[in-house]
Amino acid sequence: MKGPCDRAAEAFRRDDPPAIDRLRVHAASCLECAPRLALWDAITSEAPSLRKEWESPALFPRIAAALEAERVRAPETRRAAPETVRSKRFSWVPVAAAAALFVLATIGLQVFRNSGGREPLVNAAGTSNPLLTDRSLDEVESAEANYVRSIDRLSALARPRIENPTTALFVSYREKLLLLDSAISEIRTQIDGNRFNSHLRRELLAMYQEKQRTLQQLMKEAQS
């Protein structure tokens, strides 16, 4: 006895015109695939009607006004800041500078003593400057791109399991990966607006590491 025909699902999954055309020929003589194809076609052809169009003549003038306000506000904020804080700043700057110098000298002396004067006093990798320089940014972005590529390769290996989860466990892995992709997308957008922020870069790295771990666990489960 023949099982249920799955040619429709296969063609829909591939979502390319030749596969759909072949399905169309097949559906002409398959009672199972014909209604599925008809419904699929109906969704596909009707979907663009969900596009929303309405007149909003006031919207761009509103945007232009907001942009103008933003443009004016930015330099004003920069200009106003020194005037408002000048008097206070000058009163505590010398004291703060002296205190900072004292603290730095004490720490420096302590580090130098502990290392016996042989080790470098500052570990470059351990510094936590929240802003990256142009050169280090290029290096970070290049390393990031390589890392993302290797995770993409891992994703490609795991794709059959992700796309066709056979157990609840794989479904939950898939959901987790979707959530991670969503979080990665958000952080990336924030980075687009602030590329030099190393905190955001660290958050992004943590997300990618979690994605890598999840993919590795998934692959491990798939092999066991």
Added chain:
Amino acid sequence: MTGVRSLENRHAKEALLAGSDEQGGQPEGDEALLEECRRGSVAAFERLYELHGARMKSIARNLLGQESDAEDAVQEAFLKVYRGAASFRGSAALSTWIYRILVNTCYDILRRRRRRSEDALDTTPGAEAAALPARAADHRLRLAIEQGVARLRPRHRDVFLLSAVEGFSHREISEVLDIPEGTSRTLLFEAKRRLQSFLGDAAADTVEGRA
């Protein structure tokens, strides 16, 4: 400013066609436009609005459920484009970057809305979309699809709206949502499959009625 609206649709179509053929990086016109945006030229933003405004409004409206919220989202997205233009490097096309900002702005608005708990029983965009405008009621299949879309999971809904409704390619969606192209395909397939089962008899009746 006159004629902005009248040009919206034509330019949106032009942008869509141009975008579909891009293979990454900045098209020539985009680079100049971006430079003007960096300088804060209102004319450049007006051009961006002509090219993408209509589509941005539609996406935001489908994600947020209300026209007023959609317009707020578009405005906020334009401000973010202005603030971020200086540091935008151009690894993605300008247009996909803008749509990415818009989609994330919509997510922010949804989060804020949930936090405020103003609509304690009706917080999801899906639930809002389910309260459909009266003009949609004259078309059963569209109504059914719209209700089905409202019940989709957010990621499925986003990909369905961008692909099937707005006509983005999977490559563009992968840039806007920052997901692999394969994931975009899979999400679209699953979204349509779920819609098929959501629609069930209602859509089947309509299709039969058409035949």
